[in-house]
Amino acid sequence: MTALLEVKNLTKSFQGLVAVNDVSFALAPGRITALIGPNGAGKTTCFNLVAGALSPTRGQVLFEGRSIERTPPETVCRMGIARTFQIVRPMKDMSVLENAMVGAFSWTTSVKEARAKAYESLESVGLAGKANARTDQLTLPDRKMLEMAKALSTRPRLLLLDEVMAGLRPTEAAGVVGVLQKLAESGLTILLVEHVMRIVMEVASTVVVLHHGAKIAEGKPSDVVADPRVLESYLGAGFHA
């Protein structure tokens, strides 16, 4: 099975400060991979490098074999990688449906097609009933879902989710987990950046752990949790000893 996305020796430094250090991993198609790590581990930087919002200092990002590390975000999106933002960013003067339509215009200029696709995306995240609501009437979980719907409307092959579950209550997070599982079943590849480990365990088939910008573990969730280095990074040295 060839990888859909391959990250090779990715390094990013900001004015001498190394945020991501020589990180490599690959995403298998149709699976959910989670990128986890404690605060300041370089998850978000790594995520932005893949999404084209940042350019790496060194290293490569290959999407379907093509290198995309210097590609601007709009082109990355048009190639089939959609992303969400950690801080939700709905277009405030547009309705929920209109928000979801924008993404569709990356592959069509027909308003009718875009509307149909937007409904479909909203349906897949359970927001179809609120299509005509204003975005400021949405609750936080709904806004997170709208972010996903917007991204889904671009018809991505790879979906990058930046802390979709941050700030959600456990029951709300469970709803998101259900949506993600359904999306993965339909063949979508998902890369998930998440701080909360517990949720990740339920959905991810592979977990990549970052600490101080470097990869310290990769593997099945159950294996990774048992890894002493991972525990140490989250809980501090000496905790498990």
Added chain:
Amino acid sequence: MQKKFDQTSDPKRWGAGVLVFAILAMVGSISNAYIISLLTVVLLFTFMGQSWNLMLGIGGQLSIGHALFVGIGAYSVAILNIKYGITPWIGLILGAAIAGLIGAVLAWLSFRFEVRGIYFALLTIAAAEFARIMFGGWDYVGGMQGLFFQAPTGSMDIAMLRGDTRFYYFVALTLAAIGVAGTEMISRSYLGYVWRAMRDDDDAARALGVQTFRHKILVISISAAMAAIGGGVLGLVQGAIFPDSIMGMSISVDVLIGPVVGGLGTAFGPLVGSMAAIPLHHAMGALGDSFGIPGLNSIAYGAVLILVVWFLPDGIWPAVVRLYGAIQLPARVRISKLREVENDRAA
């Protein structure tokens, strides 16, 4: 906030538009030449205001130097017509093309390093002033003495776009109608969605695949071309053009005053706003003249501008729509709306 959520439905809006323009067409039959020519200017500024509105209200790009494009249009028509006897139609097309190109170049210069917002706005005003001074010192186009169209013979000639006051009124009315309908159509096409997304959040729009750099250049280019067409006709209507009058800062102000006073990002805002602001500007001028005190007009106009922005922050049209909505909604709906508001407050 209310502006994107139309209180009125689609056919109703189009119906209202047709009605407004039908009334304006009937107004064209009244005989008072002063009112007709004043309304002609109002309609031309409605059209040019619509172009500015497209750029800021939908595209999110602020220009405070639209006089540049207005002037380019006016000079293209005037030079070709006065010097070479070429029909203004060609001048209008050429002017629109040149203005569109210059708008695109300005946008490219500014946005290539993501310099946006007020910097771009200041660049537009600087470019307009530069052009005004250059045209003032350019003998070929008459310098400060300007260019004069041949006095109209009174007979209508559509091929040469010449005719009496009423003819120009209908030309301006047609343009204004095209402007309103065109803006409405663009804002309902994919361009409208993409531009509004880019206006609200550039980075988020890019992440959804919107090529914002290209779209900014496009919206500015279209806006500039529209303004140039309005300027070309304005020159014809005025019979003469001078750099200070057609490219001066007051033109830039008059172009944007309509949409801001009327309601930004709305289709009818520029019409309502120009209807209010342009005659006011003229009336204040007349007032100052009648007292024989220079400066009185600018005091009054200045004060009115400040007061309008102060007390009608969204403009006149949204205020009217709100009022209309409040009257229209049956009591039951109104109560449920009130409840919603209260719930929002409680939350």
Added chain:
Amino acid sequence: MLSLWLNVLASGVLIGLVYGLVALGLTIIFGVMRVVNFAHGEMVVFGVYIGYWTVRIWDIPIIAAAAIAAVIMFLFGYLLEALVVKRFVNRPHHYQFIVFIGLSLLFSGVLLVSFGPDPRPTASQLSFQTVAVGPLTLDWARIQAALTAGVLIAALSAYLKYSAFGRSLRAAADNRLGGLVVGLNIPRVYAVTFGIGSACAGVAGALISPLFDAQPYLAVDFTLLAFVTVIVGGLGSFGGALLGGLTIGVAEAVAALMFTPSMKTALPYALLIIILILRPRGFFGAKEV
């Protein structure tokens, strides 16, 4: 020939310092409040009239006139901010533009009503005195204006850098929310800022009153000149305002020698466009606008 060029350059530098002061006023206001004062030229012209009248009535030195202008224009700016501008600080730029265009029309109308449209030739004897420095022959008025402007720019920069209030002002400029959090009295900071910005314009106006005939219509030219200066220097940067002022002053002087008068007025704009192509944020541009 060489001495002619030197003279032109020197007079360009001298007037450039005054332009720098005008631009500094605009840039301080923008830097702290993110507001572009489109009525800045009117503030300069107020200063020109203050210089004209005080010198004419009391026959005081131009420096004293400048001090009076500073006090009057500071109070004027302070009150204007507290009464009007305050309400529009957080509105989008196009609303602010209309408000300031309204203010500018209002002010120039008041000037027209009060003083009439005719230019008032300067009342100062200073206009005719010259000083010879080596090969240079310079107007005494220009030298005084430039020296005063230069000293003021330096003093203001030092004040902003070292005084407690200056530091809080710069803190507000860097981060409005942060300033709010650490307990700055933002409304007062804004009003004082606007006062200082207006005072800069007023002082510059008084200083050049021996050089320019007082006339209401000068205002638009000064506003546009100040814009060009701050964009060239970088909006929101103090050093940039000075450098921009000098660049424009010298460029104007050189252009007056080489080109027709209309080209002279167009040159700052041409310069602006060239600089935007090469350095889109000006010499010392702020990062985020």
